[in-house]
Amino acid sequence: MWKRLLREPLVHFIAIGLVLFVGMTALKAAHRPTVRLDAAEIEQLAGYWSAQAGRQPTSEELKAIIDERVNDELLAREALRLGLDKDDLIIRRRLAQKMAFASEDAAPVREPTRAQLERYFRDHAARYANPGKVALRHVFISGDRKADDAHREVLKVLAVAGSNEGEPHGDPFMLPLTYADVAPRDLERDYGAEFVKAAETAPVGEWVGPIASPYGLHVLLVEARQPPHPPAFDSVRDLVREDLLAEARKAANTRYLDRLRQRYRVVVSGAPQ
Structure with a gap:
């Protein structure tokens, strides 16, 4: 009987289908995107939690923290897969802010000298008066x-x-x-x-x-x-330094955007004249 069944075309069809199903399932499992949290990220998550709670999390709390982080990552990836990030002004603005910060890190502003600070102080005396x-x-x-x-x-x-x-x-x-x-x-x-x-x-x-x-x-x-009167330079030196560095970072960011405008073609349709 077994020999007769093995010669049946239907049995061959079912067997081939089963092999294909198992193979496709294994192939899909092998190519599933991976969400991975390493020890450093877990330690960072626990540190954020401790800073807010004022104590170390218990093992159950740490598991809940990890689960929440995994859930966030899964939802974020699925949202990207479905294209939910497209045409979202808030997401675009947040990405633009992160890119601006990244561009500042890529081209760090040099620490100003005392002479540069004093010149900036003189040029903007009214601001510090x-x-x-x-x-x-x-x-x-x-x-x-x-x-x-x-x-x-x-x-x-x-x-x-x-x-x-x-x-x-x-x-x-x-x-x-x-x-x-x-x-x-x-x-x-x-x-x-x-x-x-x-x-x-x-x-x-x-x-x-x-x-x-x-x-x-x-x-x-x-x-x-x-009447208003200017302060001594040393009394406002830290403030002058912050303002000068902020202005330098703004100028660097403007130069970076100018380079980006040369890399991309910008087309604005329907803008008011």
């Missing part, structure tokens, strides 16, 4: 008042201040009414540009107003004004 300071007092007239009432109150405050017969008073205010040593940028943050302009230009020792702010009106007295 200590801001001017002003000492002032002001009287506040609430924006909740009607316009006519508010302006009458301003005139009253100016009259009292000009008579030198008493201290002018206005409405209660949540911010200080007196500043002994304040930078204009701090005043602008709290009161706006018009208030700062008055603080920088009003005659010293003279009450002026009305000056508008987001809160209402003010009558202002500048008591003293200190």
Whole structure:
């Protein structure tokens, strides 16, 4: 019977099909992409986890960390296989940032000399100048008042201040009414540009107003004004170095992009004229 079965064409067909199936399965298994984590990467993952948790992970926690890393890699590879990275602005921007960092590492910027730092400091003196300071007092007239009432109150405050017969008073205010040593940028943050302009230009020792702010009106007295002045170089040397290196890296990145533009042909369709 076995001899008869072995001579049957159907048996031959089934046997050949089985061999092909086993062979194809083995071939596919041999060519499966490999996700591999080495000891250094596992140690790095555990180190990140320890930095956040403040302790070493247990064996179960380490296994979960490894599983999560493998899952991320599997999902990322499958997303790339399916082309999900195409036309994704966020992914492209992230890749561009990584490439920019890589280009900086490939062409490191030389450490500047003291002479270069001093020249950069002189060329950009305004950037490092200590801001001017002003000492002032002001009287506040609430924006909740009607316009006519508010302006009458301003005139009253100016009259009292000009008579030198008493201290002018206005409405209660949540911010200080007196500043002994304040930078204009701090005043602008709290009161706006018009208030700062008055603080920088009003005659010293003279009450002026009305000056508008987001809160209402003010009558202002500048008591003293200190102009901006440059600091000593050594006191800002580290900041100058950071700025100079940042500018050099930006220039290097621009040169790298110029070379890339020569390597690629850029075609922009439908751009506004």
